[in-house]
Amino acid sequence: MDAITILWADDEIDLLKPHILFLEEKGYQVLPTPSGDDALDILEENRVDIVLLDENMPGLSGLETLEIIKSKYPSLPVIMITKSEEEFIMEEAIGSKISDYLIKPVNPKQILLSLKKNLDTSRLVSEKSTSKYQQEFRQIGMTLGDRLDHEEWADVYKKLVYWELELDKSKETGMDEILHMQKNEANSQFCKFVENNYTYWLSHPEDAPVMSQSLFKNYVIPELKKKDNSVFFIVIDNLRYDQWKTLAPIISQDYWIDKEDVFYSILPTTTQYSRNSIFAGMMPGEIAKRYPDKWSNDEDDGGKNLHEEFFIEEQLKRNNLNIKFSYNKVLNVSYGNKVLNEIPGMFNNPLNVIVYNFVDMLSHARTDTQIVKELASDEAAYRSVVKSWFEHSTLYEIIKEIAARGGKLIITTDHGSIRVKEASKIVGDKEVNTNLRYKQGKTLSYVEKNVLAIKNPEDAHLPKVNVSQSFVFAKDDYFFAYPNNYNHYVKYYKDTFQHGGISLEEMLIPVVMLSPKK
Known part of the structure; x- marks a missing residue:
């Protein structure tokens, strides 16, 4: 590896010979110069990794030199060195995007630390x-x-x-592979854990974790009973925990994170089941019995989440909260802008619920559209696309507007997704649903080791359409494929992000309580 080259511009450069010798002993190459004009000439002729720049030089000043360097070489890191502790000079330098700021007299080790911080950080962090x-x-x-x-x-x-x-930040591919193997092992053990405990939790809620049907009661209702501010409950459909962690630093610019938890999505880990359960405060089987005209089974035509506002209202009434609330489901940018414009008026409501569907739509688009598949080729790329979308989304604008007005915020999701790798054959009749991670029907034939089978839907508090109906949920990173046209089906869906089954990524999902910084 070539020696790192430092350009050091200081009108007293001759007095800095001991510092230069120290850096050369450490393996750096130093190009010394006494003026800003000379520094710019050296940059025209040499490849330089970093610049040490004295702020107070005769002729072209350090700040003037800095401005020219940044206009010509915007990615070149510059460390400003000055005798002055004047605040306006610091602000000018920082505003010009310096990499560091040192005040004279500086010792060689201070300079070495700054160099390492600016040039060697990624390697040191990676190691x-x-x-x-x-x-x-x-x-x-x-x-x-x-x-x-x-x-x-x-x-x-x-x-x-x-x-x-x-x-992912360190780009350490060797350890990446080891982590992937450990995640696979963890998912395998987690599937056994869910298989052994899931139906028990539903019949013994006192021993259960917070799940979809108890989320609202545990996180939203207590905030509403405080009656001290408007609560905004935002559900970002299909948001994984790792994606939340990518968004958290952005949201933290406007909000304090008071509490960050994960809760357990119910099975199937799909919007139709999990989000209806969140808003109704009930399991799907109870919803179907109590509100038969508001529940749609897999084989029914039409939308499956058309009555969320009704379910919210009913759950509030059961908790003795006869309050005003708003409900909005955002499916496109224009409706997002409409919601953004209505935020001020929402502060008249104790509760405002916003469902945002982009991440789920991205997941489905990735399956069906080649260009989206290439943009989100793996988990890291998928996180990056979600982050980029969020930074330019109306959802981010909505969150900033709520923060500016002092609103309390709860962010959550209904389920996650997993990148599927292995196909598992399944056979069923023509009424079987199309989801790749769970199937329900009358005559299902499947590879038993790859699934959790619920022979009686009522054991999992799911609607029972007929006597012989059962549910099966794919474990680990399996997805269901029919024997007919099997190879084509497997090739098309392998490496896509799916949900509906059992995995850490689908079931363990974020719920976050936030308070505005303003």
């Missing part, structure tokens, strides 16, 4: 991240062998997501 994950890998591996409860599983998943994001 540190790799070393730390290697230690954590063993600890997580030992934990997976224990009998974990639902809270411990949430902690394991948070750790895996943390390291996924850290290694």
